[in-house]
Structures are given as structure tokens and as C-alpha cells.
Amino acid sequence: MAFEPCNETHAITEVVLAVVGRDGFTYDDRSSVRAAHSKWQALLPGLQEEGAFNIAVAAPGADLPPPPMPPLAFTRFRADGGAEWRLLLDASALVVNCGSYAGWEEVWSTARRLFADVAEVLHSQAQQIQSVVLEYWDVFRWTGDDHYDARTLLKESTLVPPRIFERGPIWHLNQGWYVDPSSPIAGRILQRMHINSAGQDEQYQVWFNTHHRFDLRDTPNLKGVFAEPDSLVDDLFNHLHNASKTLLAEFLTAEMARRINLNAD
Numbered sequence: 001m002a003f004e005p006c007n008e009t010h011a012i013t014e015v016v017l018a019v020v021g022r023d024g025f026t027y028d029d030r031s032s033v034r035a036a037h038s039k040w041q042a043l044l045p046g047l048q049e050e051g052a053f054n055i056a057v058a059a060p061g062a063d064l065p066p067p068p069m070p071p072l073a074f075t076r077f078r079a080d081g082g083a084e085w086r087l088l089l090d091a092s093a094l095v096v097n098c099g100s101y102a103g104w105e106e107v108w109s110t111a112r113r114l115f116a117d118v119a120e121v122l123h124s125q126a127q128q129i130q131s132v133v134l135e136y137w138d139v140f141r142w143t144g145d146d147h148y149d150a151r152t153l154l155k156e157s158t159l160v161p162p163r164i165f166e167r168g169p170i171w172h173l174n175q176g177w178y179v180d181p182s183s184p185i186a187g188r189i190l191q192r193m194h195i196n197s198a199g200q201d202e203q204y205q206v207w208f209n210t211h212h213r214f215d216l217r218d219t220p221n222l223k224g225v226f227a228e229p230d231s232l233v234d235d236l237f238n239h240l241h242n243a244s245k246t247l248l249a250e251f252l253t254a255e256m257a258r259r260i261n262l263n264a265d
Contacts (some may be wrong), residue, residue, distance in 0.1 A: 002144030002152040003256065005015045005132065005204070010260045011138035011208075012101040017237065019094045019135035021124075022219050028123035030072050031090050037074060040114055044074035087114050093133075094118055104241050106152055112233070116226035128219035132233065134240035135211045140256075142169065142204035150197070151207060155253045159193075169204040172196040176211075183239055186217035187231070191247055210248050212240040214242040 005011035037047060050070040071090040078084045078099065086097040119127075140153055148169040154160050164171055176192030192211040199205055214236055225231045227256040249257050257263070 002142060002149060003140045004143050005260050006139040006141060006205075007101075010101065011140055012136060012148075013099070013139050014137040015098040015101055015107050016133070016137075017096045017098075017107075017115075017136040018135075019115055019129055019222065020092055020131040020133065021094070021222065022128040022130040023124065024092050025069060025094075025127070026124060027069055027124075029127075030069055030089060031257065032121050032123045033118055034072055036117070039117045039121070040074060040087065043110070043114075044076050044085060046075040046077065046128060047074075048073040048075060070203050073180060076203070085110070086117075087118070089118065108234075108237055108241070112226070112237075119223040119226045122264075123224065125223055127222045129222050129225065129233075130219055131213050131215045132236050132240070133211070133213045134237060134244060135209065136244050136248070138208040138210070138260075140206045140208075142199070142202075142206075146202060148204065150206075151253075153253065153256055156250055157250065159250055161164060169197055169199060182215065184234065184240075185214075185236065187241070189214050189240075192249065193247060195251070208251070210244045212243050212247075214240060 006013055034047075034049075035230075049072055068254040071088055074084045074231040082099050083097055084087075084100045086095075086099075088097070094115060096114055096223070098107050098111070099108065135164045142148060144152070148163050150171075154164070155250050156162070159175070160173065164173060173195045174193075176190060179189050179191055181189050183185060190211070190213040192213075194209040194211070195206065196209075197204060197206045220232055225233045245262055249262055251264070252260075
């Protein structure tokens with residue numbers, strides 16, 4: 001096989017999970033979350049704070065808009081300097097990054113616990129969830145000879161323009177659409193796939209960025225859904241996890257899908 005996944009049994013380099021607040025997050029939320037660092041410090045010992053520098057122009061006598069809330073991050077780093085786990089609070093979302101994938105069950109259980117811990121201490125206890133996001137990064141390395149052939153990775157389908165197979169090792173393919181969820185949860189799902197092939201000196205890699213965002217029609221209370229076991233958020237993220245695998249399978253050859261255990265968790 002001319003392409004190889006970046007890991008022995010899968011191609012995942014990073015998973016990103018996010019909960020988007022309907023009303024955004026405030027400086028008071030930021031202060032409350034920072035003060036609660038001890039709740040998740042064993043997993044995420046590092047604390048990164050960014051200051052805010054804001055320039056605003058207003059008419060004489062008019063009130064200036066408040067500066068945007070700078071992000072607050074808690075991180076565990078790998079030996080190579082990359083983030084093994086990160087929890088980020090910014091003005092619009094709570095985000096968990098996993099840079100050491102060991103199966104969906106571990107990723108979701110860890111992310112869920114972090115989301116729940118933050119939801120419990122937020123100053124805005126009435127905050128509601130507008131959307132949830134799940135994003136995967138998969139990387140494949142070209143290991144063949146100088147005759148680069150994308151057909152050993154991508155299957156020919158209506159999702160892949162034939163011209164891609166004629167353009168050599170440097171190309172990109174970005175597309176996305178909305179779908180109705182095949183679940184009883186009301187809303188819509190943005191499905192987006194960005195694929196980029198790049199490199200030099202015969203060292204080429206292909207990055208797949210599989211992105212799903214579930215926009216909810218009914219916005220549940222953030223703290224409430226994470227306080228309950230087996231709640232709406234479990235259904236949402238599990239649904240997006242399965243949708244991510246299904247979408248990636250529409251692009252990969254059957255041989256590569258088996259190689260990365262795409263039908264496993």
C-alpha cells in the first residue's frame with residue numbers, strides 16, 4: 001500500500017470537541033473557571049492565559065464596547081511539546097482537544113468530565129447550548145515511489161472530482177453541506193470535509209479534517225445536561241462520532257478503511 005496511516009492502528013492525530021454557548025461566555029465565567037483549576041489540575045496541570053488588547057473608536061460621549069474576553073487554556077503536554085489534552089474557554093465555546101487518541105470511549109469520557117466540571121462552576125448558570133462540534137484530524141503518509149497515486153488512498157466517487165487524480169501530490173479538496181439529523185433530536189448538522197495533500201522531496205502527506213456541527217433547535221441548559229448521566233449530550237456526541245466515521249468512509253478506499261479499523265471505536 002503506497003499510503004500509510006500516521007499511527008499503527010489508526011490515522012487520528014487530534015480530536016476536537018466543543019460546546020457552543022448560546023449567549024457566549026463572560027469575564028465572570030473566565031474568573032470562575034480559573035479559580036476552579038484544582039478540579040482538573042491532575043489531568044491538565046498547565047495554565048495559559050492571554051491578555052486582551054483592544055482598540056475601539058466611538059463618538060464623543062458614547063460608551064465604548066467591552067473588550068473581547070481573552071481565551072483561557074489548561075493543558076497537558078506530550079514529550080514532543082504537542083498538547084496531549086487541552087481545555088479551552090473562549091468568548092463563544094468550551095473546547096477540549098485530545099492529541100493522543102486511544103479510542104472514542106476514552107476521549108468522550110474524559111471530555112465529558114471536563115465539560116461537566118466547567119459547567120458546574122460557570123458564573124452564568126443559565127447558559128444554554130446552541131451547538132456541539134466534533135472534529136477529527138487524520139493523516140496519511142505517502143510511502144510509495146515517485147509515481148504518486150491518490151487512488152491508493154481515495155476511492156473514485158461523486159465526492160472526489162476526477163481531476164484530483166490527475167494533479168499529482170499537491171492538491172486540496174474542501175466541501176461541506178447541511179443535513180437533517182437521522183435522530184429524534186431537532187436541529188440540523190453541518191458536515192464538512194477538508195482534505196489537503198502537500199509536501200516536498202517525495203515526502204507527502206494527506207490531511208483529512210472531518211468536521212460536524214450539530215445546531216440545536218431547542219437549546220438545553222449547559223449545567224443541567226452534563227449533570228445527568230446518559231443525557232442529551234451523550235446522544236449528540238455519539239451521533240457525531242458515528243457520522244464522522246461514515247463520512248470518512250465515503251472518501252477512503254475499502255482497503256485503507258480496514259487498515260485504520262474505521263468500523264471499530
